[in-house]
Amino acid sequence: MDHERIIRDVTASLPAASTALEACQRAVTALARHTPATISVLLQVHDRLRCVAATGAWQVFATVPPKTGIVGRVHASGETAVVPDVAADPDYLPVRPDVVTEICVPVVDPAGRPVGVLDLQWSAPVDLTPWRVTAERLAGRLGARIMALGGPPAESRSEKLLRHAAALSAAPTEGELVAAAVCAARDVATLSAGVLVLADRDGHRLGTPPHGQFGGVAGIADQADGAVPGELESRIRAELTEAGPGALRAIVERVHRYGAGYTLGEAGQPPTAEYQPLAHAGVRTLVAVPLGPPDRGGVLLVADERLLYPDPTTVSLMELLAGHAWNSLDRLRTLDRLREQAISDPLTGLRHTGPFGKRIAAATPGRTALLAIDVDGFKTVNDTYGHQAGDQLLIGLARALEGALRQGDELYRVGGDEFVAVIEVNRPEEAVRIAERLTEAARRTGRTISVGVALPRPGESAELALRRADQALYAVKRHGRDGVRLAPA
Known part of the structure; x- marks a missing residue:
């Protein structure tokens, strides 16, 4: 040859x-x-x-x-x-x-x-x-x-979208998903700012990436890949935060009602009322696309302070990105909901036996107090008015007890009408005072409870300390109910 x-x-x-x-x-x-x-x-x-x-x-x-x-x-x-x-x-x-x-x-x-x-x-x-x-x-x-001839070809926008889609699918938390989505939007659209507006139970809010992390890359500055947000993005977030939830809702409603939209990059054209906060932030070019359903999803906003012309292909790519981001977000929310159901009592929403076992295993001797709580006369309510009435009683009582506890105190449902509170205190007397607040909260609902209090001794297992709290509780029952007793040290 x-x-x-x-x-x-x-x-x-x-x-x-x-x-x-x-x-x-x-x-x-x-x-x-x-x-x-x-x-x-x-x-x-x-x-x-x-x-x-x-x-x-x-x-x-x-x-x-x-x-x-x-x-x-x-x-x-x-x-x-x-x-x-x-x-x-x-x-x-x-x-x-x-x-x-x-x-x-x-x-x-x-x-x-x-x-x-x-x-x-x-x-x-x-x-x-x-x-x-x-x-x-x-x-x-x-x-x-x-x-x-200029070197190897640059990555096409569709190739970029494919690469970023893998990052969206791999995001383990909502914050990291937000970071990956806005990074992808900036990179694929070649615009300088990206923001997600998301719906939740309380209305609408700005999606927030983890502190110091953007685009799924922590601590790495790569402006060419859209990994680092610019000043415009910070101004947009500040303006939308100041404008409040009503402004976010107006943007979401507009985009979901009329569909994706984009500016023509022409000077002298005033924005509609919904986009005034963005204009105040310095936005001159904007692509806005719906994200998921209006009641659970939100909007993807991609912007720049330059007057540009984001052609329809750019909008189509942003719609594909928003669709993938929503699928990933919906998956994360579903997993979170399933995890919460797995560790929570479906009736009251309180944590139940599994998490409680882990919590008492970490109890600090002399500082962690266990409050065993039992509803007085609960069986009579069930027998007289039925289980539905008993369920409503437990739900109302759980909310009342939660409201009487301090920030950081934890309340668990460990049986039919049995609850346990785990609290951190400096002295046994402080635990007794909190238990008395619980009995007062129960009385305001029209019911009474009996509470036994125990602090784990040095070297004592949490299970044995809980048994002493139960013994103190039954001592309250024997002496007329509706009270508090501290287990002997």
Whole structure:
């Protein structure tokens, strides 16, 4: 085989290319005339190797994560890989079942830095020594032509959206999802600010990323990827916060009523009343798209202080992003709801036995007080008025007891009409006073309770301390109910 002719033919095809992608395709096409090998060129696009030209393969890998496969290894190391037997190389990525041999060479820029790889795979034995030299020479000339045409292609907006969608799906919390969504919006729309307005039980609020974290990247400043919000975004959040929930609701209602919208980037055109807070923040370009249903979702706002023209394609991409963000948010909320149901009493909403066991296991001797609480005469209510009336009594009583506790005190339902409060105190007398506040709160509902108080002793298990609290409670019962008793130290 005349390898000099191969080099001349491929080299001659490169000057006619007007883009880096066309240069890669011309090189692959010219090379394929001389060998039955499966040929591909992969260039670095953002954080992955993307196949930009290929021939002779049943299937190619469109993108390859960093350092994955033989191609990733070659790109990371900048060193050619000659693989006489692909079955013996654990990094081989199978393209077709009959491949036996592979040569992968780095495509480098004039400074010798890898910008991609040229990969050849054969299904029959081949003399690899001359092919290595040929592949390396061709890769060098292809790399020079790619750089002369401006370098590897930039990541397209649809490719960006696909990459960000993976970050949205992987977000473990709502805050991190908000961060990932606004980062994606800024990056894909090429605008400087992104804000999510979300509905909740109390109305509408601004979605808030975790402190110091944007776009799912903590502590990493990457303005080109939209990872860091600009000053405009801070002004938008400040203006919307000052305008209040009514302004947020007005924006959500407008966008959900009329659908996605965008500005034309023309000066001298006044915004509608709903968008006045944004104009006050300095917004001159705005894309607004609905997020989920109006009663549970919200709105994605992407903005810039420059007068731009976000074409309909940009709006369509933002609608796709908003749809994916909503699916991810709805999944997180569903998981949170299921977790809460798993650890909470469905009737009263209080935590129940499982979490209570963990809490008392962490009790501090001499500082943690356990208040065993029992509703006086509850069985009579059930027998006389029915279980529905008993349920309503428990719900009302649970709310009253919660209201009488201090911030940080915890109330659990551990049985039918049995509750336990876990509180931190400095002295036993303080625990007794709080227990008396609970009995007063119960009386205001028209019912009475009996409360036993115990503080775990040094070396005493929390279970034994709770048993002493129960014994004190039954001592109250024996002496007429509706009272408090401190278990002996």
